[in-house]
Amino acid sequence: MTSSNICWGIEMGFGAIKALKVENDGGALKVLDFAVINHPKVLSTPELDQNDAMRVALGTLVSKHDLTNTRVAVSIPGHQSFARFATLPPVEPKKVPDIVKFEAVQQIPFPLEEVEWDYQTFVSPDSPDIEVGIFAVTRQKMAEQLAMLHDVGITPELATLSPVAAYNALAVDLEFTEDTPGTIILDIGTVATDMIIAEAGRVWVRSFPIGGHQFTEALVSAFKLSYSKAEKLKRESDQSKHARHVFQAMRPVFSDIVGEIQRSIGFYESVHADANLKRLIGLGSTFRLPGLRKYLKQQLQLDVYRMEQFKKLSLEGPRAGEFQASCVNMATAYGCVNQAFGRAPLRANLMPVAVLKDAMWKRKIPYFAVGAGLAAAAAGAMFIRPLIDSTAFQGADRPTVIGTVVNDARRLADDANQAGVTADSRGAMQASEIVGLVDDRALYAAVLDDASRLISMVKDAVKAQVDTDSPISKQLGDADPFTLVTLNTDFLDSPEQSSSSSRDVEENMNSLSSRIGNLRRVKVTAEFDVPLPDTTLGGFMYDIVQPILQDELPKLQSLYAIESDKAKPWESGNSTSATRSTTRSPRSARTNPRARSTGGSSSGSSDINSIAPFEYSTPEAPEQTTRVTVTWFAVFDMNSYEGDE
Numbered sequence: 001m002t003s004s005n006i007c008w009g010i011e012m013g014f015g016a017i018k019a020l021k022v023e024n025d026g027g028a029l030k031v032l033d034f035a036v037i038n039h040p041k042v043l044s045t046p047e048l049d050q051n052d053a054m055r056v057a058l059g060t061l062v063s064k065h066d067l068t069n070t071r072v073a074v075s076i077p078g079h080q081s082f083a084r085f086a087t088l089p090p091v092e093p094k095k096v097p098d099i100v101k102f103e104a105v106q107q108i109p110f111p112l113e114e115v116e117w118d119y120q121t122f123v124s125p126d127s128p129d130i131e132v133g134i135f136a137v138t139r140q141k142m143a144e145q146l147a148m149l150h151d152v153g154i155t156p157e158l159a160t161l162s163p164v165a166a167y168n169a170l171a172v173d174l175e176f177t178e179d180t181p182g183t184i185i186l187d188i189g190t191v192a193t194d195m196i197i198a199e200a201g202r203v204w205v206r207s208f209p210i211g212g213h214q215f216t217e218a219l220v221s222a223f224k225l226s227y228s229k230a231e232k233l234k235r236e237s238d239q240s241k242h243a244r245h246v247f248q249a250m251r252p253v254f255s256d257i258v259g260e261i262q263r264s265i266g267f268y269e270s271v272h273a274d275a276n277l278k279r280l281i282g283l284g285s286t287f288r289l290p291g292l293r294k295y296l297k298q299q300l301q302l303d304v305y306r307m308e309q310f311k312k313l314s315l316e317g318p319r320a321g322e323f324q325a326s327c328v329n330m331a332t333a334y335g336c337v338n339q340a341f342g343r344a345p346l347r348a349n350l351m352p353v354a355v356l357k358d359a360m361w362k363r364k365i366p367y368f369a370v371g372a373g374l375a376a377a378a379a380g381a382m383f384i385r386p387l388i389d390s391t392a393f394q395g396a397d398r399p400t401v402i403g404t405v406v407n408d409a410r411r412l413a414d415d416a417n418q419a420g421v422t423a424d425s426r427g428a429m430q431a432s433e434i435v436g437l438v439d440d441r442a443l444y445a446a447v448l449d450d451a452s453r454l455i456s457m458v459k460d461a462v463k464a465q466v467d468t469d470s471p472i473s474k475q476l477g478d479a480d481p482f483t484l485v486t487l488n489t490d491f492l493d494s495p496e497q498s499s500s501s502s503r504d505v506e507e508n509m510n511s512l513s514s515r516i517g518n519l520r521r522v523k524v525t526a527e528f529d530v531p532l533p534d535t536t537l538g539g540f541m542y543d544i545v546q547p548i549l550q551d552e553l554p555k556l557q558s559l560y561a562i563e564s565d566k567a568k569p570w571e572s573g574n575s576t577s578a579t580r581s582t583t584r585s586p587r588s589a590r591t592n593p594r595a596r597s598t599g600g601s602s603s604g605s606s607d608i609n610s611i612a613p614f615e616y617s618t619p620e621a622p623e624q625t626t627r628v629t630v631t632w633f634a635v636f637d638m639n640s641y642e643g644d645e
Contacts (some may be wrong), residue, residue, distance in 0.1 A: 005070040006032065010061075012048075012145070012153075013161065014077070014190035015212065015285065016044040017057045018326075019065070020333035021315070031222070031315040034333075037061050044191050045215040045227055051148065058152045073158035073336035075165045076145065076350065078207035079192035081137040081541040082108055083161060085204055087271075088121075088130040096121065100132050108136050116142050118348040122202040131202055135161050135348040146355060158340050159351045163187065163194035163205045165335030166283060168344035171198065173310050174333070176345070181278035184302070186285035188212065188332070193257065193265055199275060203346065204268055208260045212286045214253045222249035227249075238290045247291045252510070254292065258299045265300075279303040296438030302482045307331060320396045354464050443522065444489065446559045447634060451487055451526055453556060454630075457548045458482040472540050475532055485627070486529040492521050509555055516563055525629060533624040537572055541628065545570070551633060564632040573627035 003027070011018045019249070021033040037057045043050045061067075084107035088099050100119050101112075108115060117136035124131075142159065149156060160168075166187045170176070176183070182199035188213045197204040236248040269275045278301045282293065287306050297304040315323040323330075338344040383486035410604050462481045465473040532540055549569060554562040 002072055005341075007073060007337050007340040008067055008070075009165075009340070010072065010074045010156075010332035011165070011332040011336070012054060012058075012074065012077075012148075013332075015039065015269075017054075017061055018329050018333050019061055020330055020337060021065070021070070022334075022337045022341075029337070029341075030314055031313060031323065033065055033393050034315065034323055034330065035061055035065050035328065036329065037217070041228060042190050042213070042216075043233060044216075045231075048396060055148055055151055058148060058154070061155070061269075062152045067154060070554070071158075072154055072156040073150065073340040073342055074144070074156045075135050075160055075162045075332050075336055076147070077189070077192070078161055078163045078187075078194040078205070079189075079209060080141055081114075081135065081161050081350075083205040083207070084108065084134045084136075086132055086134070088132055090128045092131070093490070094132065096132075100134070103132060104134050104136070107134055110136075110138060113484050114139055116350040116352055118350055120346055120348055123201055124202060129506070133203060133205070135164065135350065137161075137350050139352070142350065142352065142432045146352075155355070157351065158349050159531050160295065160336060160339055160346075160348055161205075161350070162189075162332050163196050163207065164346045164348050164542065165332045165339065166194060167196045167198060167203055167205075167335065168338045168346055169331040169335035170281065170307075171345050172338045172343055177201075182267075184261070184277060184280040185283065186280055187283040188257070189284055195261065195519075197264075197268055197277065199272075199277065202272075206264050208264075208568075210253065210257050214256070215250050215286065215289070218250050218253050219246065230235075233288070235285075238288065243290050247289075250289070254295050258296065261296075262302060267465060277302065278307065282306045283328060285329060287328060310334065314510075322385065338584070374498060390432045392439075443634070445491055447522065447524055448487070450553060450556075450562065450634075451484060451524075454526075454545075454548060454553055455482045457552060458545055460547065472536070472544070475536065479531040481530065481540070483529040485529055487527075488525040490523040490525075492523060515632060516537070516635050521563075522560075522634040523631065524634060525631050528628045530626050530628050531624070532626060534626050536570055537628070541570055541572075549630065560634040560636050562632055563635050569632060570628055572631065634638075 006023050008022045016039060016456075017035070017037040019035045019037075020031065020103055023030045023032050037060050039057055040051050041048055043051070043053055043304065086103045086104075086107060088096065088103070091099060104117060105112060105121070108117065115136045115138050117134065119134045122131040122133065137159075145159070148475055163185075166185055170183075170185055174180075176198055178201040180196070181196070185194075185196040185198065187194040188211055190208050192207050192211050195206050195208070203319075216227060216230045216234055219225060219233055220227055223230070223233070225233065233240065233246065234250075237243055240246060265277065280296065280300065282296075287293070290418070293304045293306060296302075309327045310330075313334060314320070327466075335344065339347060339349075355386045458481055462476055464472055530537060530540065546569065549562075552567065556590065
């Protein structure tokens with residue numbers, strides 16, 4: 001069962017994967033584990049397959065650390081995403097989303113249907129204006145990121161931008177407020193630098209393409225080294241006797257970084273005339289380069305600090321020193337964890353809705369199992385007690401008056417049979433039954449509508465998963481995921497009037513039987529063809545069909561209540577490999593008319609095509625198709641039903 005108070009924050013960097021496992025213990029955060037998985041070669045190395053190298057590093061993380069039964073939050077590199085800022089006019093709060101959407105269309109260089117995006121507003125107490133930050137990433141890039149995580153069995157529930165996570169880490173750890181001095185957070189990565197300005201309760205973000213890669217290239221050019229050797233020299237430059245020469249070789253890149261910072265500060269101050277920036281806090285391994293902090297301080301005229309350790313996060317034990325040395329690289333992972341626990345001031349989440357639903361259902365599955373166990377225990381108790389009572393009753397002496405009454409009853413029954421008063425009177429009621437066929441026309445129309453809605457909702461749910469690159473959507477392709485073959489209905493006034501097969505179905509659904517009791521109901525049995533093999537059918541039925549049948553479909557029906565077995569309202573038949581292309585009517589189902597006169601459900605059938613015929617062409621199915629039988633009950637007497645709940 002997934003723990004809601006333990007979370008892994010993961011930064012998938014170009015130099016290394018940084019991961020942090022934190023427990024939220026009553027508001028205080030406690031580090032349980034951490035990892036820094038360095039790539040054998042930085043992903044900016046020429047001719048290196050970045051995706052393969054990232055998968056290898058993720059596999060190493062999963063193999064060495066336990067990521068099961070915890071929440072996972074990941075970051076997206078700033079240079080692969082978008083952060084745009086705009087000032088909104090003073091408007092009513094309810095109109096802000098519409099104006100923000102208009103600004104998003106103007107600011108994001110892609111159509112909105114091609115991106116995952118979120119926003120956050122900032123309001124300064126000294127200004128009536130509303131500032132908005134718009135954060136976005138293309139769906140293609142998000143799909144690639146999620147695919148790499150899925151390959152190693154990781155399903156995150158939160159995805160945010162690296163600069164947003166870095167800000168959240170420092171804002172929580174250093175307790176940023178509106179009175180905090182204007183601060184620049186500079187996170188120098190492998191291929192790009194994220195610059196975050198935090199001042200007076202507002203945030204501004206910019207990423208520019210200068211990072212550790214450019215420093216390495218400068219050493220390659222100056223000393224005629226291979227890329228790998230230049231990268232090693234850069235990392236060990238503070239220990240080298242040639243540190244001064246290394247610094248001179250990298251000085252042009254220092255100048256380029258300072259130029260970009262000054263350009264960004266100039267733009268920020270032109271938009272915010274009251275800006276008052278006082279300090280700069282550095283993140284990332286590049287900040288360990290000798291002379292970098294001193295150079296920045298001289299050129300920018302700001303106090304320059306490097307994140308040496310977190311104030312509100314620490315690790316006890318033999319790895320405490322190792323964790324403190326890694327703090328300069330852990331801010332992004334720390335920020336992801338803060339946002340997952342709801343402690344972060346910026347809450348932009350770019351995770352696709354379909355993936356969020358999938359993660360939510362996976363978390364609910366253990367609760368369903370516990371509920372099923374409790375239901376089984378309750379059902380067992382219900383049957384054990386009558387068995388004990390029956391045993392005690394059979395062992396007791398039977399009073400003689402009981403035998404006398406039984407004999408009198410048998411004699412009276414024989415007299416009634418001889419008099420003919422117990423003969424079957426069905427023939428006299430045939431005309432009444434024929435007239436009664438039209439009494440439930442609204443009922444059967446509603447049942448057919450529900451079957452149609454179920455098919456439509458399943459198709460929409462499968463289409464919604466296409467962009468998530470889900471295995472089910474891949475296997476289905478363009479085929480119809482849910483094709484109706486037959487539809488059967490049995491009207492049941494009470495369990496005593498049910499057929500033996502219907503009673504068996506309901507008795508096997510203990511929790512369902514206890515809910516519907518003796519209420520009038522219609523048992524609906526529908527057969528569907530699903531173009532999936534039986535081995536992969538379970539995921540499709542549990543994740544897509546069952547939630548629609550039990551949660552979404554009942555909300556659309558007011559004529560009766562829709563109830564089904566909560567554990568498994570479906571059965572699968574044999575898979576077939578024949579490719580089909582036929583024309584038929586989905587309403588060519590067998591329906592049983594309402595039969596009150598005989599005290600039971602009718603076993604006859606009638607053709608619904610005579611009521612509402614239509615033809616459709618079933619698309620060509622894949623090679624493997626599985627026949628699935630879905631059963632649900634339309635329960636009447638709504639007031640009584642709701643009272644039982």
